[in-house]
Amino acid sequence: EVQLVQSGAEVKKPGESLKISCKGSGYSFTTYWIGWVRQMPGKGLEWMGIIYPGDSNTRYSPSFQGQVTISADKSISTAYLQWSSLKASDTAMYYCARAYSGGTQDAFDIWGQGTMVTVSS
Amino acid sequence: QTVVTQEPSFSVSPGGTVTLTCGLSSGSVSTSYYPSWYQQTPGQAPRTLIYNTNTRSSGVPDRFSGSILGNKAALTITGAQADDESDYYCVLYMGSGIWVFGGGTKLTVL
Numbered sequence A: 001e002v003q004l005v006q007s008g009a010e011v012k013k014p015g016e017s018l019k020i021s022c023k024g025s026g027y028s029f030t031t032y033w034i035g036w037v038r039q040m041p042g043k044g045l046e047w048m049g050i051i052y053p054g055d056s057n058t059r060y061s062p063s064f065q066g067q068v069t070i071s072a073d074k075s076i077s078t079a080y081l082q083w084s085s086l087k088a089s090d091t092a093m094y095y096c097a098r099a100y101s102g103g104t105q106d107a108f109d110i111w112g113q114g115t116m117v118t119v120s121s
Numbered sequence B: 001q002t003v004v005t006q007e008p009s010f011s012v013s014p015g016g017t018v019t020l021t022c023g024l025s026s027g028s029v030s031t032s033y034y035p036s037w038y039q040q041t042p043g044q045a046p047r048t049l050i051y052n053t054n055t056r057s058s059g060v061p062d063r064f065s066g067s068i069l070g071n072k073a074a075l076t077i078t079g080a081q082a083d084d085e086s087d088y089y090c091v092l093y094m095g096s097g098i099w100v101f102g103g104g105t106k107l108t109v110l
Helices: none
Strands: A003-006 A010-012 A018-025 A034-039 A045-052 A057-060 A069-073 A078-083 A092-099 A108-111 A115-119 B004-006 B009-012 B018-024 B036-040 B047-051 B064-069 B072-077 B087-095 B098-101 B105-109
Touching: A003 A092, A003 A108, A010 A018, A018 A034, A018 A092, A018 A115, A034 A069, A034 A078, A045 A069, A045 B087, A045 B098, A057 A069, A078 A092, A108 B047, B004 B087, B009 B018, B018 B087, B018 B105, B047 B064, B072 B087
Parallel strands: A010 A115, B009 B105
Antiparallel strands: A003 A018, A018 A078, A034 A045, A034 A092, A045 A057, A069 A078, A092 A108, A092 A115, B004 B018, B018 B072, B036 B047, B036 B087, B064 B072, B087 B098, B087 B105
């Protein structure tokens, strides 16, 4: 079974760093783009960026470029979303998702369960 | 930046048919935008319904179909059921590996 399992909920203070994870299983992790989607409380989905774990080629939405870092460790089939200095406005649910095939034009088809990040002083 | 537009809300009667649309603030949606559709109920992760304009994801009933209607992508639900009451999001491919979600449509079945 193809699945993505995300790390657990986090509660952090403004200015702290954070790295959340998304572990893929049941498929060849290196040959599918995997990405991240933000959902702020009560709001819609926002596409953040994607990574190709085979060569770490990464694309970011202009809205998130420079705000977060997407990375992957193909040796353990895990993708990451990282912040160096969290803000209260980063409070949201974050979903990872896998593209249905190996092209950047291939939409997400498999989703993780989500990781809730709460940033509060 | 290009904005992807969706109806904020829609309602449909049980057993009825509804078509939700996905457009652009400037220009027309074509298959080159690889429109995809997702369903999300409160507290749940999104579920993929349609990708690449009209391909149903695994396990999605054929009551859900995707198309291009005029200058927009469209998601049509036929024989609406109570558990179709959800938020529906489209996403469009903007090129260079970048996608943009629409604001979502809240569908009520009543």
